[in-house]
Amino acid sequence: EAGVTQFPSHSVIEKGQTVTLRCDPISGHDNLYWYRRVMGKEIKFLLHFVKESKQDESGMPNNRFLAERTGGTYSTLKVQPAELEDSGVYFCASSQRLEGGFTFGSGTRLTVV
Amino acid sequence: GESVGLHLPTLSVQEGDNSIINCAYSNSASDYFIWYKQESGKGPQFIIDIRSNMDKRQGQRVTVLLNKTVKHLSLQIAATQPGDSAVYFCAERYTGGFKTIFGAGTRLFVKA
Numbered sequence: 134e135a136g137v138t139q140f141p142s143h144s145v146i147e148k149g150q151t152v153t154l155r156c157d158p159i160s161g162h163d164n165l166y167w168y169r170r171v172m173g174k175e176i177k178f179l180l181h182f183v184k185e186s187k188q189d190e191s192g193m194p195n196n197r198f199l200a201e202r203t204g205g206t207y208s209t210l211k212v213q214p215a216e217l218e219d220s221g222v223y224f225c226a227s228s229q230r231l232e233g234g235f236t237f238g239s240g241t242r243l244t245v246v
Numbered sequence: 247g248e249s250v251g252l253h254l255p256t257l258s259v260q261e262g263d264n265s266i267i268n269c270a271y272s273n274s275a276s277d278y279f280i281w282y283k284q285e286s287g288k289g290p291q292f293i294i295d296i297r298s299n300m301d302k303r304q305g306q307r308v309t310v311l312l313n314k315t316v317k318h319l320s321l322q323i324a325a326t327q328p329g330d331s332a333v334y335f336c337a338e339r340y341t342g343g344f345k346t347i348f349g350a351g352t353r354l355f356v357k358a
Contacts, residue, residue, distance in 0.1 A: 237289030
């Protein structure tokens with residue numbers, strides 16, 4: 134089966150611009166998660182979708198971040214306007230069940246200059 | 247607050263030796279723990295998990311040990327190979343929660 138796909142793999146934008154990251158989970162996985170890793174630190178939770186509903190968005194840092202999952206399939210994470218501290222690697226993961234581990238995508242490396 | 251941390255940020259071992267990667271967690275309500283391996287340019291990959299009602303679980307060349315008394319988790323890799331070089335993350339999930347909390351990671355270097 135195809136894994137979790139993230140696009141783009143890299144993005145370099147200027148401060149103040151907008152960037153949209155996309156994640157295609159494994160087909161049939163209702164659970165979709167966004168995480169990010171900043172400056173080689175821990176992988177931090179951003180939010181969790183169950184189908185198209187936001188189950189938990191407690192990790193979203195501020196209202197410059199907007200995640201959507203229309204139709205319960207792919208998800209997008211928009212950062213608008215981007216700030217320097219938003220630089221990092223954004224991971225998407227999906228799972229069929231709440232128990233067990235996730236399958237992660239390869240991540241999008243975002244650099245804000 | 248809750249935190250999952252690692253004792254050592256880097257670990258260097260000789261090929262063929264056993265590796266032990268340690269992790270401490272602070273939330274006594276955590277009941278499920280996972281180890282992930284992340285290779286360069288890839289996302290974290292599930293290695294092994296353990297529930298809080300167990301203290302040891304074995305996989306292929308890997309063993310996870312859980313000591314709930316001191317809130318400590320370890321990953322043992324037997325006969326470490328160059329392909330084991332990666333960053334290893336421990337993660338925890340607590341009862342009734344949906345989010346998985348990750349630690350900062352330990353980088354494992356395997357010397358040939």
